[in-house]
Amino acid sequence: MKLNLKPEELKKLSSLIKLEEDSLCYTLGYAINLETGELLDLLTENKIPEALETQIISIILSHFAKAEIMPKSGKLIKYGDLPGGHAYERAYMQRAIEPITEAFGDRPSTELIEAAKLLNGVVLDFGDVAVEIPALQGIPLLYVLWLKEEFPASLTVLYDESASRYLPTEDLAVLTELTSSRLIKAKAKLIRNK
Numbered sequence: 001m002k003l004n005l006k007p008e009e010l011k012k013l014s015s016l017i018k019l020e021e022d023s024l025c026y027t028l029g030y031a032i033n034l035e036t037g038e039l040l041d042l043l044t045e046n047k048i049p050e051a052l053e054t055q056i057i058s059i060i061l062s063h064f065a066k067a068e069i070m071p072k073s074g075k076l077i078k079y080g081d082l083p084g085g086h087a088y089e090r091a092y093m094q095r096a097i098e099p100i101t102e103a104f105g106d107r108p109s110t111e112l113i114e115a116a117k118l119l120n121g122v123v124l125d126f127g128d129v130a131v132e133i134p135a136l137q138g139i140p141l142l143y144v145l146w147l148k149e150e151f152p153a154s155l156t157v158l159y160d161e162s163a164s165r166y167l168p169t170e171d172l173a174v175l176t177e178l179t180s181s182r183l184i185k186a187k188a189k190l191i192r193n194k
Contacts, residue, residue, distance in 0.1 A: 032061075077160075082172060099184060103183070130143060
């Protein structure tokens with residue numbers, strides 16, 4: 001499946017994203033060829049992603065192609081603290097946060113850690129378990145999960161304050177929703193491979 005990106009957007013993305021080899025970018029368990037626009041889903045053994053998934057990735061990358069790489073601020077913020085984040089917060093919770101608490105909230109913390117590793121995530125020391133996923137160059141997403149015990153599981157996703165300089169707030173919500181979906185697919189891959 002090919003991304004719906006203009007040649008100039010692919011060229012700009014090549015300058016923004018650290019490429020591994022031969023114009024390939026690996027992010028969120030995808031292999032993206034930034035010369036041809038070809039997209040493969042590495043979590044499903046190189047199958048072609050669904051059309052809607054490809055369209056979502058195309059839109060996010062098209063907007064990201066307008067960015068300039070800048071240093072992270074070092075200040076972590078919640079989605080509601082991003083410009084205009086409060087307006088979309090309820091939908092954001094339902095689409096990006098709740099699926100993760102349902103999938104990982106009453107499970108051993110190792111499941112989230114192993115799923116995150118398939119997306120090049122790293123473990124950090126926050127909450128009961130925390131992982132940082134490099135969703136896009138310059139936009140790491142920090143998932144902090146408190147496991148279900150006497151209270152329901154809860155999750156916070158934190159962004160570096162600079163994230164809104166890369167993508168509009170609505171796109172950051174969609175990127176987080178996509179990342180959450182990819183974590184759940186990574187978990188399914190781990191279960192299949194047991």
